[in-house]
Amino acid sequence: MNEFWEAKVALQWGTLKPSYDVVIIGGGGHGLATAYNLALRHGITNVAVLERSYIGGGNSGRNTTVIRSNYGKPEPVRFYQRSLELYRDLEAETERWMMHDERGLWWITHTEAGRRTEIARAEINRAFGADTRFAEPEEIEREIPGINMNPAGEFPVLGGSFHAGGATARHDRVVWALAEGAMRAGVDIIQGVEVTGLKVENNQIVGVETTQGSIATETVVSAVGGHATSVADMAGVRLPIRTHPLQAFVTNHYEGTFDAIVASIDLGFYVSQTARGEMLGGAHIDPQPSYSRRSDHHFISSIAKRITALFPFMGDLRVLRQWTGSCDMSPDYSPVMGRTPVDGFLITTGWGTWGFKAIPAGGEAMAELVATGTTPELIAPFSLDRFAKDRALADRGSSGTH
Amino acid sequence: MSLRITCPTCGPRSAEEWIHGEMFDVPDSITDTDEWDVDRGFFHNNPEGLVQEAWFHLYGCRRWVVITRDTRTDEILS
Numbered sequence: 001m002n003e004f005w006e007a008k009v010a011l012q013w014g015t016l017k018p019s020y021d022v023v024i025i026g027g028g029g030h031g032l033a034t035a036y037n038l039a040l041r042h043g044i045t046n047v048a049v050l051e052r053s054y055i056g057g058g059n060s061g062r063n064t065t066v067i068r069s070n071y072g073k074p075e076p077v078r079f080y081q082r083s084l085e086l087y088r089d090l091e092a093e094t095e096r097w098m099m100h101d102e103r104g105l106w107w108i109t110h111t112e113a114g115r116r117t118e119i120a121r122a123e124i125n126r127a128f129g130a131d132t133r134f135a136e137p138e139e140i141e142r143e144i145p146g147i148n149m150n151p152a153g154e155f156p157v158l159g160g161s162f163h164a165g166g167a168t169a170r171h172d173r174v175v176w177a178l179a180e181g182a183m184r185a186g187v188d189i190i191q192g193v194e195v196t197g198l199k200v201e202n203n204q205i206v207g208v209e210t211t212q213g214s215i216a217t218e219t220v221v222s223a224v225g226g227h228a229t230s231v232a233d234m235a236g237v238r239l240p241i242r243t244h245p246l247q248a249f250v251t252n253h254y255e256g257t258f259d260a261i262v263a264s265i266d267l268g269f270y271v272s273q274t275a276r277g278e279m280l281g282g283a284h285i286d287p288q289p290s291y292s293r294r295s296d297h298h299f300i301s302s303i304a305k306r307i308t309a310l311f312p313f314m315g316d317l318r319v320l321r322q323w324t325g326s327c328d329m330s331p332d333y334s335p336v337m338g339r340t341p342v343d344g345f346l347i348t349t350g351w352g353t354w355g356f357k358a359i360p361a362g363g364e365a366m367a368e369l370v371a372t373g374t375t376p377e378l379i380a381p382f383s384l385d386r387f388a389k390d391r392a393l394a395d396r397g398s399s400g401t402h
Numbered sequence: 403m404s405l406r407i408t409c410p411t412c413g414p415r416s417a418e419e420w421i422h423g424e425m426f427d428v429p430d431s432i433t434d435t436d437e438w439d440v441d442r443g444f445f446h447n448n449p450e451g452l453v454q455e456a457w458f459h460l461y462g463c464r465r466w467v468v469i470t471r472d473t474r475t476d477e478i479l480s
Contacts, residue, residue: 227450229446229447229448230448230450238429238441238445239445239446239448240444240445240446241446241448242446242448243448243473287417287421287422288405288417288422288455288471288476289446289448289453289473290471290473290476291450291473291474292473292474292475292476294404294476296404297404298404298416298417298418331443331444387440387443387444387445388436388437388440392444
């Protein structure tokens with residue numbers, strides 16, 4: 001973060017104390033939202049947020065900022081709908097503009113099977129509070145500017161769902177607003193401090209070892225992105241997580257207006273226009289587990305082929321930037337939140353390709369769990385022990401990019 | 403990604419021709435058979451460093467190759 005923004009947003013960096021009530025590892029959206037809610041909703045301010053690099057510099061700064069709740073199962077629809085509603089009020093609550101823009105999201109399909117999936121999605125979304133309806137090809141042609149209804153002659157647009165709640169927001173403004181709110185309430189947010197170990201005695205967390213010395217605490221929340229398994233290893237907790245790279249790109253300025261977020265499930269990409277006019281696109285994760293954040297040419301050439309088939313106007317644009325984030329993928333494509341077998345060690349991970357949209361609700365729920373000691377009903381289905389209990393929440397089709 | 407995997411029959415080929423194979427890694431400390439099944443199905447080592455893995459040359463000679471890769475850099479060592 002540069003000096004200009006430090007002045008605009010009143011950030012008061014903390015210094016590390018020898019003990020805290022709660023230590024949150026990871027200064028991204030989820031870690032800061034947890035601290036924010038702990039301080040403002042529950043009055044717990046003896047809290048430290050430890051960030052290895054700079055706040056919002058991990059996956060909070062590498063995502064494609066889509067907010068939506070059009071999932072395929074009751075539990076995630078309820079959870080993400082709560083998050084979508086919290087995002088609506090977040091600007092007023094923090095008094096910071098986040099460029100939140102609720103413009104609607106189209107999920108289009110090119111197969112008969114996909115058509116049936118989208119009809120079912122609209123039904124289940126409506127049943128659990130999300131505003132989604134099925135759309136026929138005629139409506140899609142009318143509403144989405146510049147769309148080619150029969151891309152490559154092989155993928156006719158056969159329909160889709162329209163999710164009216166679909167929105168975007170500016171990722172770093174969300175992070176800074178939450179950080180600012182937490183700092184004002186007295187939370188210590190410390191950058192440039194890396195966690196090197198977790199101290200566990202009699203199956204209870206007692207402290208955190210860092211590059212700036214050790215901290216005594218009985219509650220640790222791991223809100224780590226990308227390296228979640230390595231941090232959990234320090235406490236001896238094994239996670240159902242694998243880290244995969246995910247790439248995205250923006251083009252140069254597109255002079256037209258593209259006032260929609262569009263995802264094509266069968267062609268495997270999604271695209272939206274940023275506030276600066278750039279066209280932002282992303283696709284699926286790389287197949288092999290890796291911590292490398294290198295971007296490559298294969299991704300850009302393959303996605304360009306598919307995007308220009310559906311949106312021929314994008315053929316005239318140039319790729320401006322390309323970047324890669326580390327996605328924590330769970331086997332059932334749902335997050336993992338709550339307690340672990342080690343007392344006092346809580347996790348919020350498995351945020352794969354759906355973490356940004358969940359920041360307000362994830363932070364709210366984790367803070368409630370820390371403050372009250374009981375797991376909120378909203379996140380109970382996402383517990384770590386669901387795999388052993390045969391309660392996996394397989395929802396890969398709703399990750400949007402697979 | 404930009405991986406190039408060397409196939410014994412086809413030579414160095416880019417990763418798009420290959421399918422990443424699972425190498426399951428249940429730790430020896432798990433002896434209970436139910437726990438073993440859960441771990442085998444859902445849990446992973448996910449190491450930051452060297453990992454041994456199998457790749458299937460789907461759009462080539464259709465053979466399995468086992469490689470050692472550094473997950474921090476994606477460098478293939480053997």
